[in-house]
Amino acid sequence: MSPIGTLEVGVVGCGIAGQAAATFLADAGHRVSIFERFVEPGPSGAGLLLQPTGLAVLRRLGLGDQVERSGARIDGLLGLNHLKHVVLDLAYADLREAAYGLGIHRGALFGLLHERLQRSAARLVTGAEIVEVEHDGRRATMVDKAGGRHGPFDLVVVADGAHSRLRERLMPRATAPLYPWGCIWATVPDAGKVAIAPAMLQQRLRGTTTMMGLLPVGQDLVTLFWSLPAAALEPGQPIDVEAWRTNALSLWPEAAALIEHAAGAGNFARATYRQVTLPHWNEGPVLLIGDAAHGTSPQLGQGANLGLLDAHVLSRALAASDDVAAALALFVRRRDSSVRFYRQASHLLTPFFQSDLSLLALVRDALMGPACMAPGLRTMMTTTLAGLRRGWFSTAELDAEGRYPLED
Numbered sequence: 372m373s374p375i376g377t378l379e380v381g382v383v384g385c386g387i388a389g390q391a392a393a394t395f396l397a398d399a400g401h402r403v404s405i406f407e408r409f410v411e412p413g414p415s416g417a418g419l420l421l422q423p424t425g426l427a428v429l430r431r432l433g434l435g436d437q438v439e440r441s442g443a444r445i446d447g448l449l450g451l452n453h454l455k456h457v458v459l460d461l462a463y464a465d466l467r468e469a470a471y472g473l474g475i476h477r478g479a480l481f482g483l484l485h486e487r488l489q490r491s492a493a494r495l496v497t498g499a500e501i502v503e504v505e506h507d508g509r510r511a512t513m514v515d516k517a518g519g520r521h522g523p524f525d526l527v528v529v530a531d532g533a534h535s536r537l538r539e540r541l542m543p544r545a546t547a548p549l550y551p552w553g554c555i556w557a558t559v560p561d562a563g564k565v566a567i568a569p570a571m572l573q574q575r576l577r578g579t580t581t582m583m584g585l586l587p588v589g590q591d592l593v594t595l596f597w598s599l600p601a602a603a604l605e606p607g608q609p610i611d612v613e614a615w616r617t618n619a620l621s622l623w624p625e626a627a628a629l630i631e632h633a634a635g636a637g638n639f640a641r642a643t644y645r646q647v648t649l650p651h652w653n654e655g656p657v658l659l660i661g662d663a664a665h666g667t668s669p670q671l672g673q674g675a676n677l678g679l680l681d682a683h684v685l686s687r688a689l690a691a692s693d694d695v696a697a698a699l700a701l702f703v704r705r706r707d708s709s710v711r712f713y714r715q716a717s718h719l720l721t722p723f724f725q726s727d728l729s730l731l732a733l734v735r736d737a738l739m740g741p742a743c744m745a746p747g748l749r750t751m752m753t754t755t756l757a758g759l760r761r762g763w764f765s766t767a768e769l770d771a772e773g774r775y776p777l778e779d
């Protein structure tokens with residue numbers, strides 16, 4: 372046990388960041404309660420790409436082998452425009468020969484984290500939507516929708532996702548505008564290995580208004596993403612599957628089998644994103660982590676990885692500190708510049724891939740392919756993809772085995 376002693380910790384949100392944080396903190400001997408609004412916690416959202424950073428955290432939770440078995444190794448990112456000109460072509464092996472990412476079905480990742488949480492001493496409270504967190508600067512109490520009070524806690528970790536309601540209650544100066552674009556997605560079988568280059572995250576682009584992505588997620592499944600304006604994703608707005616099918620086939624004829632399968636099933640899910648900026652990470656003993664603190668568009672494939680790193684860094688900061696305030700200050704010092712970089716980079720880059728600014732596509736198609744081949748820029752782009760950036764001018768390095776060395 373750290374000099375800080377045993378803390379009473381409350382965690383809001385049983386998603387990726389919340390479960391990882393609750394598990395680390397319970398393993399460290401703190402008394403942890405995690406609150407989830409749904410009666411049956413479960414995954415929401417598409418397959419995702421784990422970077423070396425997120426994989427390192429999952430290994431630290433003892434989930435490395437299971438995650439590897441459930442997912443699909445990804446060697447890099449390949450984006451072509453509709454004329455098949457290269458827009459993005461990045462390989463993890465440029466950083467270390469053994470480096471890779473891992474595509475994984477969100478359900479599989481959720482299942483592994485959830486099973487690990489249940490093996491920890493953390494107490495899971497479901498069907499509890501937290502609507503308020505009150506604090507006096509040292510201790511905090513949560514209030515649920517039914518008026519139930521929970522606590523007091525020495526530390527409350529708010530991990531209620533990009534669309535967090537608690538964020539605006541706790542930090543009225545936080546901003547979280549909805550991106551004007553989002554996506555639909557579906558996970559389809561890839562029995563015939565039609566994902567073309569199976570170990571790659573691939574994108575096909577036409578201008579800034581048409582984008583399709585394919586991510587192998589293991590178990591012979593591929594997640595297919597299709598960009599759409601947020602207005603078309605509002606609940607109740609029908610998705611014209613036949614028009615989508617025609618569009619997708621003309622953009623990416625080689626992916627016909629996957630497109631036909633997705634169109635036949637017709638059960639697309641919808642995702643919208645927020646660009647979250649906080650004035651600060653914590654209000655007294657209440658800390659925001661994960662998408663609640665730094666949600667962005669998923670263009671750089673970092674959100675889950677950042678949330679996993681938040682959870683690990685928080686547990687290490689508590690282990691190294693004498694009190695909660697000092698631990699949170701240490702957490703902020705360790706996380707702030709990297710998270711700020713990813714927030715800014717996502718914000719700058721996303722309009723080149725998803726926006727109404729068609730001129731940006733001309734710039735993108737002319738410059739990004741050559742930039743991927745220019746030595747300094749290629750390293751910058753690959754370290755960004757791998758989750759290694761600590762800021763605009765600073766980066767972490769992978770070890771000789773291609774693994775991210777977690778800070779202790």
Ligand SMILES: Cc1cc2nc3c(=O)[nH]c(=O)nc-3n(C[C@H](O)[C@H](O)[C@H](O)COP(=O)(O)OP(=O)(O)OC[C@H]3O[C@@H](n4cnc5c(N)ncnc54)[C@H](O)[C@@H]3O)c2cc1C
Nearest residue numbers: 384386387388408420501531532661662669673674675676
């Ligand atoms: C289409 C798409 C593709 C993506 N691809 C990638 C990728 O390739 N790589 C990557 O790293 N990231 C990716 N992301 C981002 C990633 O999904 C998120 O960053 C990650 O899920 C955030 O985890 P979280 O735990 O912070 O929040 P969430 O996963 O949103 O979990 C929040 C939890 O809090 C619960 N909750 C909410 N409000 C309350 C409340 N008031 N009380 C109690 N419980 C509450 C919710 O029910 C939920 O269980 C993608 C996102 C999208 C939309």
